[in-house]
Amino acid sequence: MVSIAPSPIALLDAAGGHPLLHRQLFDATTGTYTYLLADVASGQGVLIDSVFEQHDRDLSLIRELGIELVATLDTHAHADHVTGSWLMQQATGCAIGLAKATRAKNVTLPLQHGDQVSFGGRHLDVRSTPGHTDGCITYVLDDQSAAFTGDALLVRGCGRCDFQQGDPHTLWRSITEQIFSLPNSCLLYPGHDYTGRTLSSVAEEKAFNARLGGGADERDFVGHMTNMKLPHPGQIAIALPGNMRSGQPPGEQPVQHWAPIQRSFAGLPELLPSWLAEHSSEVTVLDVRSEDEVDGPDGRIETSLNIPLPELEQRQGELPCERPLVVVCHAGSRSALATQQLLKAGFERVANLRGGLLCWSDEGYPLIGSINH
Template identity: 75%
Template sequence: MSVAPAPSLSLAAAAGGAPLLFRQLFDAETGTFTYLLADVASRQALLIDSVFEQHDRDLSLIRELGLNLAASIDTHAHADHVTGSWLMHEATGCAIGLAAAAGAENVTRPLSHGDRVAFGGRHVEVRATPGHTNGCLTFVLDDHSMAFTGDALLVRGCGRCDFQQGNAHTLWTSITEQILSLPDSCLLYPGHDYTGRSITSVTEEKAFNARLGGNATERDFVGHMENMRLPHPRKIAEALPGNMRSGKPREASAAADWAPMARSFAGLPELSPAWVAAHRSDVTVLDVRSAEEFNGPEGRVSGSVLIPLPELESRTSDIPSDRPLVVVCHSGSRSALATQQLLKAGRQQVANLRGGLSRWAAEGYPLEGVVQA
């Protein structure tokens, strides 16, 4: 059976380095940025600051782009969300990277200042930048064109210093000596932002950061940081213990999925033709093409139920409810919309056939009613 090839990656190359794939992802609930980097030539990838609840999204993107994840690494043990590193390790076998100083469980790659984390022909340099916490790290791309600062340095701000062994004097030193010492053109990517700011640069923060830019001195900075009096993050009670386990749940989920579901980057539950073919008697195949297509020369899955997409909303009572649903169309596009509609209507055990009947046929599975050319 043929398998669809991985997509071609035509991506921007960092100056002076091998072509690099770069994606910035966002979790609106916690204001967290997650970063995916990949060496295009080798398809080896690195994930920075993942979020537990966004695991399906991140894994789907990695799989859709045909990447092999070398490591899931965190800039620090977060207090506002739980990392997705353990889940990603379970799904891909990647390394789990966190500062050795954090002392967390399940870390397979303890990181210290001066280490390198490689992904194919590229790497990030590890710089210790404590002060927000004692285990904060900044990851600097090999050509110094970009750096991932976690909470040590934010856009026009920086991380707080009032818990997790934070210290304003230490953070001043970390920022000025390890981050703002990078080339002025270096782009800085923060761990969080809550007002829509997603990127800055060394030049900008030197000039405009209200806490430490312009003519600010260490005394100014410390005076600001020690008088902020912020409430603790609302998820700190669950986030810190969770991150000290590298995101490993205390107990395995008791509710197993009814099928080995994958999710597209758009968040849609999908099943492969191979699984559906092997479990054909356990599911209802719902075909949402037109009647002309269903009875036409392209054929149909044996025993499938026809309800054209325009009629789906008015005919939900016609859909069998005794078995899970696998929704199909020619390419998987119309069936994706049908799957979304069924999920919104409260149907839980429903999935789209990945690639539609086109992929089903390409992988050698039978269709009845096919007219041979």
């Protein structure tokens, strides 16, 4: 990975202790929350409840922050989306963690109640919380300041109990004994929410959860859960078999792209200078700087085509269609905008040069006319 400056996660480091980086990501299609946690001092991290379709987004953030991913973890075998665990293992070599009781394929870290998942100087405690499924796990942060409850306990709700080994009596015990036994101040991060609620706390759910808070007992909870009459999950026929393979596609070969595209967290397709240096004869290098800059002391990449960014929309007809486009500028900012414009205009094989000509030059690749070469 190209490093223009110190890794962003390193900039968060502080004297003493083990500060934590915590990011909450969202998949709007399934209402799923994904959580990225990292120990700032070591740069090691874990990813909880990833979504297959969001793999590029998650991997981009991990790479941008310079995180060494130790494991991708799931709270259970989901019935509404396919996990991205297998894809992430292929990309990073991380472990795949899931409850041993689930008996899913490709799991390299089978987890049981009382286990710990360590990342740098931090760790997650594994608490078995079945009832929604037999293999539900809640991950509790080492200082009990946060817990990641999956579908066992949601904000003002909980996971359904009417399929996939669900049982309301079991879920009652899991929540009251394993989650409500945490400190009242412990923040609870759910696996899903469909109304924009991002987190809760033990104290809030004890007081306000309509299914089991505010003085409700097990009879109240079981009566509520057994009379909900919910529709069958629409994606279960796809999601459950996929999750029993930890997200590995069935019999599919990986898609071959024209280049090893890496997407930024903003979703922009990017290529590294090292790849462009080896394949410059196979692509069109489009320089979107002004003519004065191209002919100036910063120099240019040999054989590059110059169309300044303000003129690009009107001059797209000058772009050769038979070869992919790699867009460049001084630092990668204007070329990022140009890349977006070209994608919107229907150009499919286009990517931005990550870091622009600054990175190209810093890595020792030649620039024609540069005063530094």
